[in-house]
Amino acid sequence: MPTAQNCLVDFDGPDDPYRPINWPTHKKILTTLLYGLITMSATWASSSYSAGTELIAKEFHVGTQVATLGTSLYLFGFGLGPLLWAPLSEVFGRRIPVLTPMFVAICFSFATATAKDLQTIMLTRFWGGFFASAPMTNTGGVLGDLFSPAWRGVALAGYSMAIVCGPALGMNLSILDRYL
Secondary structure: OOOOHHHOOOOOOOOOOOOHHHOOHHHHHHHHHHHHHHHHHHHHHHHHHHHHHHHHHHHOOOOHHHHHHHHHHHHHHHHHOHHHHHHHHHHHOOOHHHHHHHHHHHHHHHHHHOOOOHHHHHHHHHHHHHHHOHHHHHHHHHHHHHOOHHHHHHHHHHHHHHHHHHHHHHHHHHHHHHHO
């Protein structure tokens, strides 16, 4: 999908205050932190389901292997989503292709929590992962817009901690929540 000429963003030179690389440092850090937190919530959801697989297997009278399929489908959707979200961020900007899919992912998360049968859980897990992959896909472009090459590595290292901490915290805190 080509970018329309009348929608092309152009800046008034290298010192334009609307250019993200010229934003104040606190705004860049806040933006990176928010993208990190939204990505952590997406990766958190990938592992938090695992704490409940035994309960799901009991409630729907299936084996634990079938109940574990919810995690696999989430990750499968998480792998397919970037095929759509990455190109959309180049056409429509960074905000809309991240916030809209994350809202839809939250809706699918609620649908998973209120599902009455196993098929609904599996469908909502796949689509939840598909839509939740948007922030992880597009944050590289955001960091490239915000930071100069000298600082991009530092920003990416901080952001990467959110990606790594999400599944670890999601699983451990879900187990803790289950047994308290």
